[in-house]
Amino acid sequence: MTQEKTRILISGASIAGPTLAYWLHKHGFKVTIVEKAPSLRLGGQSIDASGPARPIARWMGIEDEIRAVGSNEVGIQWVDRHNRVAAAFAGDHPLSITDEMEILRGDLVNILYEHTRQNVTYRFNTQISQLEQNDEQVRVTFSDGQQETYELVIAADGIRSKTRKLMFNDESVFKYLGLCVAYLTIPRTETDTSWARWYTANKSRILLLRPDSKGTTRASFFFLYPPAAFEKLDPHDQKQLLVQKLSDAGWEASRLTEALEKGEEYYFDGIGQIKAPHWFRGRLGMIGDAAYCPSPLTGKGVTLAMVGAYLLAGELSRHERYQDAFASYEKLMRPYVESVQRLPPGVPHLLYPTTATGVAIINKLAGLISSKAVKKVMNRFRPSTVQDENQLNGIELPRYGF
Numbered sequence: 165m166t167q168e169k170t171r172i173l174i175s176g177a178s179i180a181g182p183t184l185a186y187w188l189h190k191h192g193f194k195v196t197i198v199e200k201a202p203s204l205r206l207g208g209q210s211i212d213a214s215g216p217a218r219p220i221a222r223w224m225g226i227e228d229e230i231r232a233v234g235s236n237e238v239g240i241q242w243v244d245r246h247n248r249v250a251a252a253f254a255g256d257h258p259l260s261i262t263d264e265m266e267i268l269r270g271d272l273v274n275i276l277y278e279h280t281r282q283n284v285t286y287r288f289n290t291q292i293s294q295l296e297q298n299d300e301q302v303r304v305t306f307s308d309g310q311q312e313t314y315e316l317v318i319a320a321d322g323i324r325s326k327t328r329k330l331m332f333n334d335e336s337v338f339k340y341l342g343l344c345v346a347y348l349t350i351p352r353t354e355t356d357t358s359w360a361r362w363y364t365a366n367k368s369r370i371l372l373l374r375p376d377s378k379g380t381t382r383a384s385f386f387f388l389y390p391p392a393a394f395e396k397l398d399p400h401d402q403k404q405l406l407v408q409k410l411s412d413a414g415w416e417a418s419r420l421t422e423a424l425e426k427g428e429e430y431y432f433d434g435i436g437q438i439k440a441p442h443w444f445r446g447r448l449g450m451i452g453d454a455a456y457c458p459s460p461l462t463g464k465g466v467t468l469a470m471v472g473a474y475l476l477a478g479e480l481s482r483h484e485r486y487q488d489a490f491a492s493y494e495k496l497m498r499p500y501v502e503s504v505q506r507l508p509p510g511v512p513h514l515l516y517p518t519t520a521t522g523v524a525i526i527n528k529l530a531g532l533i534s535s536k537a538v539k540k541v542m543n544r545f546r547p548s549t550v551q552d553e554n555q556l557n558g559i560e561l562p563r564y565g566f
C-alpha cells in the first residue's frame with residue numbers, strides 16, 4: 165500500500181491499539197487512535213509480555229523500560245487458610261506465574277503511549293458510532309457527530325468491543341468459561357511480602373494477592389459461576405454476589421470485603437474467550453482481545469495483542485493490496501491464536517475444588533510439583549537455543565526490513 169497516503173483509524177488505546185500504531189507509523193502510515201475513556205485506562209493487575217512479545221518489545225526499544233518498572237515479585241506461594249506455605253514456585257520455576265517481564269498493566273499502557281504520542285494522533289473521549297465503507301474508503305461517524313474518511317479502520321477495543329458489533333454484527337462468539345473474576349487494589353499489610361500468594365478456598369473459589377511497585381497489593385478473586393446465572397447479573401447483583409462469595413472464604417478475604425464496603429473501585433467480569441470466524445470485512449478489521457481474547461487463564465492476552473499488532477502492520481507494509489495483507493496476516497496469526505486459546509482438559513474446573521478435602525489434596529499436589537526433583541525434570545525440556553525458543557513461542561516473526 166502507498167503508506168504516506170494511507171490513513172488508518174484504530175479504536176482503543178490500551179495494548180493492541182498503540183502497538184499497532186507504533187509499527188504502522190514505523191512503516192510510514194498515518195495513524196489516528198480514538199479512545200472511549202477521557203484518558204488512558206491504567207487499572208489492572210500484573211501482566212507479562214512473554215514469549216514472542218519479548219523480541220517485539222526489544223525491537224520497539226521498550227524492553228528495558230518494562231524491566232525497570234517491573235513488579236519485583238519473586239515468585240508465587242500456595243498458602244492454606246492459616247497462611248502456611250504449601251508450595252512455593254520461585255520466578256525461575258517453569259510453573260511460576262511470575263514472569264521475568266512482569267509489569268502492571270497500567271505501566272505498560274503508559275510506556276506504549278509515551279512511545280507513540282509524538283507520531284500518532286490520539287483522541288480521547290471519542291468512539292466510533294457509524295461505519296460505511298465503499299471501494300475507496302470508510303466514512304466514519306464519531307460519537308461527537310464529526311465525520312471523517314479513512315482507508316482502513318481497525319478495532320482494538322477489547323473483549324466487549326462495540327466497534328466489533330458495528331463491523332460484524334457481532335457474529336463472533338463470546339465463549340464464557342464458567343468463571344467470574346473481580347480485580348481490586350487494596351492497602352498493603354504486614355502479611356504481604358514480595359511473593360504472590362495463592363489461596364484456594366472450598367466452594368470453588370481462589371484468591372490471589374500480588375505485590376506491586378506502588379506500595380499497594382493487587383487482589384484477584386476468582387470463583388466458578390454457572391453461565392445462565394452470570395448472564396442475568398447487573399452491577400448491583402455483582403457487588404452483592406462478590407460480598408457473599410467472600411464472606412466465608414477465610415484467610416485474608418475480609419481485606420477485599422472491606423475495600424468493597426468502602427466503595428473502592430473494582431473490575432468484575434465473566435472470564436471468556438472471543439472466537440471470531442472473521443477478523444476482516446472489506447476495509448474493516450480487528451485485533452487483540454476484540455478479535456481473539458484468549459482469557460486471563462492463558463496468561464497470553466498481552467502477547468497475542470502485541471504479536472497481532474506487529475504482524476498486521478508488517479503485512480500491510482509489504483503488500484500492495486490491503487486484501488492480500490489481511491489474508492496473509494490471518495494465515496500467520498490464526499494457527500497461533502488457536503494454539504494459545506486451547507486450554508488443557510479440566511481447566512478451569514479442576515483447580516476449583518468444592519470441599520475442604522479437595523483443597524487439601526490440591527495443596528498437597530502443588531507441594532509435590534514444586535519440588536526440586538520435578539523442577540529439574542521440567543528444566544530439561546526448556547529451550548536452550550534461539551531456534552528452540554522460536555519453536556516454544558509457537559510463531560516465527562518476520563523482521564519486515566528492520
Ligand SMILES: Cc1cc2nc3c(=O)[nH]c(=O)nc-3n(C[C@H](O)[C@H](O)[C@H](O)COP(=O)(O)OP(=O)(O)OC[C@H]3O[C@@H](n4cnc5c(N)ncnc54)[C@H](O)[C@@H]3O)c2cc1C
Pocket residue numbers: 175176177178179180181198199200201205206207208209210211269290291292320321322323324325326327347431451452453454460465466469
Ligand atoms: C481497565 C482494564 C483493566 C484490565 N485489567 C486486566 C488484568 O488485571 N489482567 C488481565 O489479564 N487483563 C486485564 N485487562 C485486559 C488486558 O488489557 C487485555 O487482555 C490485553 O492486554 C489485550 O489488550 P487489548 O488492547 O486488545 O484490549 P484492552 O486492554 O481490553 O483495551 C481496550 C481499550 O479500548 C477502549 N475501548 C473500549 N470500547 C471502546 C470504544 N467503543 N471506542 C474506543 N475505545 C474503546 C478501552 O477503554 C481500552 O482502553 C484489562 C483491560 C482493561 C481495559
